[in-house]
Amino acid sequence: xxxxxxxxxxxxxxxxxxxxxxxxxxxxxxxxxxxxxxxxxxxxxxxxxxxxxxxxxxxxxxxxxxxxxxxxxxxxxxxxxxxxxxxxxxxxxxxxxxxxxxxxxxxxxxxxxxxxxxxxxxxxxxxxxxxxxxxxxxxxxxxxxxxxxxxxxxxxxxxxxxxxxxxxxxxxxxxxxxxxxxxxxxxxxxxxxxxxxxxxxxx
Amino acid sequence: xxxxxxxxxxxxxxxxxxxxxxxxxxxxxxxxxxxxxxxxxxxxxxxxxxxxxxxxxxxxxxxxxxxxxxxxxxxxxxxxxxxxxxxxxxxxxxxxxxxxxxxxxxxxxxxxxxxxxxxxxxxxxxxxxxxxxxxxxxxxxxxxxxxxxxxxxxxxxxxxxxxxxxxxxxxxxxxxxxxxxxxxxxxxxxxxxxxxxxxxxxx
Numbered sequence: 001x002x003x004x005x006x007x008x009x010x011x012x013x014x015x016x017x018x019x020x021x022x023x024x025x026x027x028x029x030x031x032x033x034x035x036x037x038x039x040x041x042x043x044x045x046x047x048x049x050x051x052x053x054x055x056x057x058x059x060x061x062x063x064x065x066x067x068x069x070x071x072x073x074x075x076x077x078x079x080x081x082x083x084x085x086x087x088x089x090x091x092x093x094x095x096x097x098x099x100x101x102x103x104x105x106x107x108x109x110x111x112x113x114x115x116x117x118x119x120x121x122x123x124x125x126x127x128x129x130x131x132x133x134x135x136x137x138x139x140x141x142x143x144x145x146x147x148x149x150x151x152x153x154x155x156x157x158x159x160x161x162x163x164x165x166x167x168x169x170x171x172x173x174x175x176x177x178x179x180x181x182x183x184x185x186x187x188x189x190x191x192x193x194x195x196x197x198x199x200x201x202x203x
Numbered sequence: 204x205x206x207x208x209x210x211x212x213x214x215x216x217x218x219x220x221x222x223x224x225x226x227x228x229x230x231x232x233x234x235x236x237x238x239x240x241x242x243x244x245x246x247x248x249x250x251x252x253x254x255x256x257x258x259x260x261x262x263x264x265x266x267x268x269x270x271x272x273x274x275x276x277x278x279x280x281x282x283x284x285x286x287x288x289x290x291x292x293x294x295x296x297x298x299x300x301x302x303x304x305x306x307x308x309x310x311x312x313x314x315x316x317x318x319x320x321x322x323x324x325x326x327x328x329x330x331x332x333x334x335x336x337x338x339x340x341x342x343x344x345x346x347x348x349x350x351x352x353x354x355x356x357x358x359x360x361x362x363x364x365x366x367x368x369x370x371x372x373x374x375x376x377x378x379x380x381x382x383x384x385x386x387x388x389x390x391x392x393x394x395x396x397x398x399x400x401x402x403x404x405x406x
Binding site for chain 1: 243245246247248249251252253254272276277278279280281282283286287289290291293294313314316318319322323325326327329330331332334335
């Protein structure tokens with residue numbers, strides 16, 4: 001979406017101690033396919049903090065729907081991701097930061113909500129030299145209000161190869177999906193609702 | 204200060220690609236001396252972003268006073284530090300985060316100002332599961348309005364061993380200070396103004 005709006009894209013992925021590296025491999029593939037200007041993988045050790053099914057091997061990934069905020073919530077994760085993006089943005093002189101959070105299908109995560117994005121945008125303005133000197137930071141979250149089906153349809157229109165992407169919380173090293181976690185179920189339901197063949201490779 | 208207010212202290216240092224590790228060694232010593240409950244060093248690779256004299260070996264540390272925000276500014280650094288602290292705080296169930304920023308002697312850094320601290324506190328509330336569920340996060344910055352002399356006097360009163368601390372931006376591996384960077388000059392002036400012998404070891 002950023003590229004179709006003619007932004008030069010500096011893509012950022014974060015290796016934060018997540019259960020698998022398959023999503024980082026997928027990010028690399030997608031960044032190359034969509035010709036990002038640059039793709040960086042930054043490392044932060046959130047596994048050392050623990051407290052989430054995504055970073056703590058002692059906490060299981062839920063495979064049945066949970067009430068409330070799920071065990072896959074990673075404390076302060078998107079705050080940290082956006083901080084890294086903000087630092088890089090300031091260094092390269094960019095004011096526009098895009099993040100793929102989504103609040104509709106899955107509103108359990110506090111840091112996937114519009115209120116969070118708006119608040120971080122205010123912080124970015126105050127936290128940075130560029131902001132003090134007049135740059136206007138904008139945090140874009142173009143997927144935030146879309147359903148999974150709408151995201152899939154928009155992606156197909158823009159030429160996204162969904163067979164190259166990974167959503168599963170516990171994919172295997174080759175990106176094979178478990179089909180049972182929340183993320184797999186929502187993705188599969190999205191393809192069904194979009195009336196589109198699901199190219200996901202299940203293991 | 205946190206300990207003297209009877210907080211159980213989980214101390215956090217960040218290895219972010221700064222020029223030297225001496226300040227991390229010093230943090231380890233001080234955490235032990237002051238009996239922190241735990242001391243963690245988390246790693247984030249900001250050197251990969253560059254853009255600062257503190258993380259980019261191609262940018263020199265200024266040794267004469269500079270106009271405006273100095274080259275030692277690290278883009279989004281305190282935002283990132285507080286994000287890490289927030290994540291850890293949420294995992295251990297803490298609501299109080301202390302950070303040693305100081306706005307008076309040195310107001311050049313945007314993320315050392317009270318406005319920044321206040322804004323991050325608002326973000327913490329919105330960004331976290333704990334905040335949504337009613338925890339009230341508080342970001343404490345007890346040094347923020349103090350002069351260096353006042354900080355030194357307060358520290359001495361609390362038994363801080365300043366010979367164990369490092370302020371220099373380019374200390375050597377043993378913590379030997381350069382005496383010429385902004386941080387060294389402000390520290391030395393602080394001891395002079397506090398009428399206290401300066402225990403700093405200059406190389």
